[in-house]
Amino acid sequence: MCTYLTEKIAIDGSGKGAQGYFALSEAMVYVDHPQHAPYEHTVNIDFLNPAQGPAARVAVELTEEAALALVEAIRHALDVAPPGLASAAGTPGR
Amino acid sequence: MYDALLAETITLTGHDGDAIEAYTARPLTPGPTGGVVVIHHMPGYDRATKEITRRFAAEGYAAVCPNLYSREAPGADPDDAAAAARARGGVPDARLVGDVAGAARYLRGLSSANGRVGTIGYCSGGRQSFLAACSLDLQAAVDCYGAFVAGRPPHDFPVPAEPLLHLTENLSCPLLGLFGAEDQHPSPAETAELEEALTAHRKTYEFHTYDGAGHAFFAVDRPSYRPQTAVEGWGRVLDFFGRHLAG
Numbered sequence: 001m002c003t004y005l006t007e008k009i010a011i012d013g014s015g016k017g018a019q020g021y022f023a024l025s026e027a028m029v030y031v032d033h034p035q036h037a038p039y040e041h042t043v044n045i046d047f048l049n050p051a052q053g054p055a056a057r058v059a060v061e062l063t064e065e066a067a068l069a070l071v072e073a074i075r076h077a078l079d080v081a082p083p084g085l086a087s088a089a090g091t092p093g094r
Numbered sequence: 095m096y097d098a099l100l101a102e103t104i105t106l107t108g109h110d111g112d113a114i115e116a117y118t119a120r121p122l123t124p125g126p127t128g129g130v131v132v133i134h135h136m137p138g139y140d141r142a143t144k145e146i147t148r149r150f151a152a153e154g155y156a157a158v159c160p161n162l163y164s165r166e167a168p169g170a171d172p173d174d175a176a177a178a179a180r181a182r183g184g185v186p187d188a189r190l191v192g193d194v195a196g197a198a199r200y201l202r203g204l205s206s207a208n209g210r211v212g213t214i215g216y217c218s219g220g221r222q223s224f225l226a227a228c229s230l231d232l233q234a235a236v237d238c239y240g241a242f243v244a245g246r247p248p249h250d251f252p253v254p255a256e257p258l259l260h261l262t263e264n265l266s267c268p269l270l271g272l273f274g275a276e277d278q279h280p281s282p283a284e285t286a287e288l289e290e291a292l293t294a295h296r297k298t299y300e301f302h303t304y305d306g307a308g309h310a311f312f313a314v315d316r317p318s319y320r321p322q323t324a325v326e327g328w329g330r331v332l333d334f335f336g337r338h339l340a341g
Contacts, residue, residue: 005247006180028181033137033217033316035173040308040318046177054167054178 006030012088015047015058022056025049034061043067098122099151101144106160106200109192114164116197117144119151126208128233128339129201131194132159133215133222135310136180138172139163142315143216153332155339156204160197162190184218187225187256194226210339212267214331215240217310221258227269228261234338236270236331239309241279244287262291268298270334272327274307274320302330 007029015024026048034042042061049056062070084090101119108114117139121127130150134143139161150157162185167175179185198211212234215223220240227235237243242255269292273285280288282303292299304311304326310318312327 008181026181028177030180033310033318035137035176038317040310040316046181048177048181050178050181054170054174057174057177059173059177 017056017058022049022052037061101148106196108196109189115161116158117147118158119148120156121151121154125206127206128155128208129211130155130157131197131213132157133213133219134159135217135219138176140172156201158197158200160193190222191226191229195230212335212339225258227267228264232267234267234335238272238312239274239277245284259291263295265297268338271301273303274309274311275303275305276308
C-alpha cells in the first residue's frame with residue numbers, strides 16, 4: 001500500500017550526501033515503499049535542504065524494528081549525555 | 095516484420111502551458127497506431143516505468159510517460175524527485191489532468207496516430223488514470239491498484255488524495271481495473287464500491303482481483319512482484335488496449 005502519510009519537521013544540523021556535507025533544514029518520515037531496501041514497506045526518513053535542490057538529501061529506509069531501535073538509541077544517547085549539551089539553544093554563539 | 099522502435103526523452107506542454115519532461119517510446123512504423131499515456135507510480139519517473147513505456151511501444155503503441163515531478167525537481171534522480179514532490183504535498187489533481195492532457199495531445203499529434211489514446215497508471219498513478227479518464231476525452235483507461243478512488247485517506251494526510259467516486263458519471267471511456275486481493279489500499283471493499291458506482295452509471299468496465307497478490311504486483315524490481323499475476327495482468331492490459339486503441 002501507499003500510505004501517502006508524511007510527517008514533516010523542521011530540523012537543524014548537517015548531513016552528508018552525494019556531494020559532501022550540507023546544512024539540513026527539514027526531515028520527512030513516512031511508512032511506504034522503499035526505493036532500495038528489500039521489503040515491501042519500510043520506515044523512510046529523508047533529511048533535506050530544499051533550498052539546495054532535490055539532491056540535497058540523505059535518505060534511509062529502515063525496517064520497523066530498526067527504526068524503533070534507532071529511536072531508543074537516540075533517546076539513550078541523549079539520556080546519558082549532560083542535558084542541553086547538543087542543544088542549539090545551549091551552544092555558545094547560537 | 096519491421097519492428098524498430100524509438101525511445102527518447104522529450105519536452106511536452108503540460109498543465110498551464112508548462113514545459114515538462116517526458117519519456118516516449120514509439121514504433122517507427124507509419125501507423126496508424128493508438129497511444130498510451132503511462133502514469134508513473136509515487137516513487138517516481140524511474141527506470142522501471144520507462145521500461146513499461148518501451149513495452150507498450152514494442153506492443154505497437156506510441157507511448158509517453160510524463161515526469162509528473164518535472165516542476166519540483168527538474169533533472170533530479172527519480173528518488174530525490176519523488177521525495178521533493180512528497181515534501182511539497184504531492185501532485186495536485188488539476189495539474190495531473192493538465193499534464194495528461196498535454197501527453198494525450200502529443201500522442202494525437204504524431205503523424206502515425208490513429209487518434210485513440212488511453213491511460214494506464216500504477217499505485218498513485220492508478221487513481222490518476224481514473225481521474226484523467228473522468229476529466230478528459232480518452233478511449234481507454236487502466237487503473238492498476240490505485241488507492242483512494244473510493245475510500246478516504248485519514249484527515250491528516252498531507253498529500254492530496256480526495257476520493258474520486260463522485261466523478262464516475264463523467265468517465266469518458268471503458269475502464270480496466272487490476273487489483274491484488276491482499277491489498278489494503280485499495281482494499282477489495284473499496285474496489286467493490288467503485289464497481290457499484292460504475293454499474294450505477296452504466297459505465298463499461300472490467301475488474302480483475304488476483305488472489306496471492308497485494309499492491310504493486312507489476313513492479314519487477316520490488317518484493318511485491320508476483321510474476322504469474324503480472325504476466326496475466328499484462329495479457330489483460332494488451333487485450334483491453336487491443337480492443338479499444340489499436341488499429
